[in-house]
Amino acid sequence: MRDLASQQHAFAAALGSAAQAAAAAPLFQGAPDAVLDRLAVYRGNVTANARKALANAYPIVVKIVCDEFFEALAREYLRRHPATSGDLNEYGSALADFTAGFPDTQDLPYLPDVARMEWLLHRAHYAADAAPLDPGGLKAALAQDATQLELRLAPACALLESRWPLARLWEVHQDGYDGAFTVDFDAGPDRILVHRPRYRAEVTALGAGAFRLLERTLANGTIAEALEAALAAEPDFDLAGALRAWVEAGVVVGVNGKKLREQEVITT
Helix, strand or coil: CHHHHHHHHHHHHHHHCHHHHHHHHHHCCCCHHHHHHHHHHHHHHHHHHHHHHHHHHCHHHHHHHCHHHHHHHHHHHHHHCCCCCCCHHHCCCCHHHHHHHCHHHCCCCCHHHHHHHHHHHHHHHCCCCCCCCCHHHHHHHHCCCHHHEEEEECCCCEEEEECCCHHHHHHHCCCCCCCCCCCCCCCCCEEEEEECCCCCCEEEECCHHHHHHHHHHHCCCCHHHHHHHHHHHCCCCCHHHHHHHHHHCCCEEEEEEHHHHHHHHHHC
């Protein structure tokens, strides 16, 4: 088994780097030059598939840096971060940190946060569906003690806070966008919600109160705790209006009892 593992490691290394191919060539039948040629074909396929997976997950990054540059960026990313799963939809999670340290993207300081946003969108696209919440059920639940209730968000939901105008960057890079291509990079901090209201993941800009409320909710805070955080950030925050909009958009999909959740944790 140890010998098989070493052979597999040598084969994987040969697919990742031409410099490692000679060490793996004796594992295969045929003339060494022919084996190296076949390994090069495999290596090209691995690189092409990884590049396609990254481009699928990061279409805005591709648009910002252009296809040719992204090709080189993807090759270097693959060299440093080889795939560890057979599902290419899981490939590319480290691209944001990679671009933050990549010398040739330092003139695009907003690119790492754009990549973080796009990875959340990518994950949202593949997230599980959630049954919508009946507004009547929400109203009945909210009549109970808010210190013992927690809002439940759809699995596709995620939050991101950035110094860069992410919502605007997402908007102007959408296919079919025909408005003015202007972005104010000095507009101040941006807070976004990534969610999937129907069949397509989207980005919604949030006010400070809404963001803090959902942030506390994702941290398993009660409605009372989440509202306290929202009002601290935005004293006139409208909880009722926000909840109506979020139920309609499929962001809030349930209300859990805190005591019940704690009991479930203990029993499992």
